[in-house]
Amino acid sequence: MEAPVTLRPDPKTRRKIAQIARRIGISKSEVIRRAMHSWAKFIDSSDSPYEILADLIGIVKGRNPRRSIKSGQQVRKILATKRKRS
Numbered sequence: 001m002e003a004p005v006t007l008r009p010d011p012k013t014r015r016k017i018a019q020i021a022r023r024i025g026i027s028k029s030e031v032i033r034r035a036m037h038s039w040a041k042f043i044d045s046s047d048s049p050y051e052i053l054a055d056l057i058g059i060v061k062g063r064n065p066r067r068s069i070k071s072g073q074q075v076r077k078i079l080a081t082k083r084k085r086s
């Protein structure tokens with residue numbers, strides 16, 4: 001049997017763990033285990049955010065893989081327009 005690990009989260013974190021446990025019907029310990037596994041997987045991943053989503057970019061409707069070309073420039077223009085209106 002593995003040795004227990006002591007965790008002393010702050011009150012806000014304790015409430016969040018309890019809230020998640022109640023919402024999905026698992027123990028608080030299981031919430032913490034899943035969070036740790038998820039965090040370890042994220043940290044150990046050598047994939048960049050782009051690599052993770054690359055196969056989805058530009059293929060929402062019409063399956064046009066070139067749809068996302070210059071999307072960063074388009075988003076900047078949209079945001080600049082919204083800022084000017086504010």
